[in-house]
Amino acid sequence: MDKKLCIIGLGKMGSTLAKGLVNAGILKKEQIVGTDICVDNFEMNPVYCNIETLNDNIKAVQQCDIVLLSVKPQVIDKVLKEISSFCKDKIVISIAAGITIEHLEKALPSSAKIIRAMPNTPILVGEGVIAISRNKNVSDEEISMVKNLLESVGRVYLVEEDMMDVITALSGSGPAYVYIIIEALADGGVLMGLPRDLSLEFAARTVLGSAKMVLESNKHPGELKDMVTSPGGTAIRGIEVLENRGIRGIIMNAVKEAANRSQEINSQRGVKFDR
Numbered sequence: 001m002d003k004k005l006c007i008i009g010l011g012k013m014g015s016t017l018a019k020g021l022v023n024a025g026i027l028k029k030e031q032i033v034g035t036d037i038c039v040d041n042f043e044m045n046p047v048y049c050n051i052e053t054l055n056d057n058i059k060a061v062q063q064c065d066i067v068l069l070s071v072k073p074q075v076i077d078k079v080l081k082e083i084s085s086f087c088k089d090k091i092v093i094s095i096a097a098g099i100t101i102e103h104l105e106k107a108l109p110s111s112a113k114i115i116r117a118m119p120n121t122p123i124l125v126g127e128g129v130i131a132i133s134r135n136k137n138v139s140d141e142e143i144s145m146v147k148n149l150l151e152s153v154g155r156v157y158l159v160e161e162d163m164m165d166v167i168t169a170l171s172g173s174g175p176a177y178v179y180i181i182i183e184a185l186a187d188g189g190v191l192m193g194l195p196r197d198l199s200l201e202f203a204a205r206t207v208l209g210s211a212k213m214v215l216e217s218n219k220h221p222g223e224l225k226d227m228v229t230s231p232g233g234t235a236i237r238g239i240e241v242l243e244n245r246g247i248r249g250i251i252m253n254a255v256k257e258a259a260n261r262s263q264e265i266n267s268q269r270g271v272k273f274d275r
């Protein structure tokens with residue numbers, strides 16, 4: 001790919017994307033420029049993988065074909081205002097939770113090619129899942145190019161934008177829920193006497209393997225669960241505890257609340273820009 005990418009905001013997600021794309025070999029490190037307001041951040045954080053870093057968003061945007069906005073929703077308006085006039089012919093990808101294409105369109109030139117995307121942190125290890133939606137200015141060829149770029153770090157799905165808040169809650173935020181589950185499984189092992197490092201390894205590998213079974217076996221998770229639960233055995237005793245405490249409802253509510261928050265982020269911000 002011969003395009004140059006500018007990542008604005010080299011925080012957790014921006015730097016993860018930079019590293020994921022370079023590791024995947026789809027872009028050379030010379031094809032990515034990253035910006036952040038705090039230059040010290042660059043030195044502190046080794047994950048920037050030697051890409052060029054600037055603390056000047058405009059300079060970075062001017063030298064790139066694709067602009068990826070990876071700042072918090074709370075500061076995105078400020079950044080959009082700063083770079084807007086330099087984005088006429090650019091593909092602008094925003095990964096900001098809750099920020100709609102309509103909102104981005106109001107802040108950018110009418111010709112801007114806008115993509116709203118929702119990745120998740122496992123892109124760092126090439127196992128991300130990424131949803132993308134586009135505005136009318138993005139051609140089929142351009143969306144294929146972006147899809148191809150992002151496919152180097154995960155599975156990419158082109159979705160209707162009205163699914164984005166839920167996807168933000170499920171796969172965008174989901175790693176956080178899964179890490180809590182892994183940590184709790186490991187704590188359970190430690191509680192019962194396993195060494196911490198062994199317990200964490202077993203917990204993480206159990207989640208990894210179980211997810212692979214769901215994806216590769218073509219079996220419903222309930223059927224896979226039944227394969228683990230012998231009558232009168234150990235697993236069903238554990239499940240009884242989880243069901244008594246409402247594990248399913250708790251997880252469903254977590255997704256619902258996160259999706260509500262994604263919607264709230266956009267509606268609470270108003271859509272008002274100085275051109």
Ligand SMILES: NC(=O)C1=CN([C@@H]2O[C@H](COP(=O)(O)OP(=O)(O)OC[C@H]3O[C@@H](n4cnc5c(N)ncnc54)[C@H](OP(=O)(O)O)[C@@H]3O)[C@@H](O)[C@H]2O)C=CC1
Pocket residue numbers: 008009010011012013014035036037038041057069070071072073075078079095096097118119120121172173
């Ligand atoms: N973390 C995640 O798992 C995911 C995050 N996202 C989205 O990605 C975006 C970034 O999130 P995340 O990486 O977690 O947040 P971070 O706060 O870690 O990263 C944002 C970075 O942008 C910097 N920044 C702030 N203002 C500017 C500016 N004007 N110009 C350039 N850089 C600036 C921040 O610097 P400073 O800290 O000094 O303010 C920070 O380093 C958010 O919109 C979030 O919704 C999407 C999917 C998953």
Ligand SMILES: O=C(O)[C@@H]1CCC=N1
Pocket residue numbers: 097168172173
């Ligand atoms: O918590 C957040 O707002 C971001 C968006 C998705 C995951 N983390």
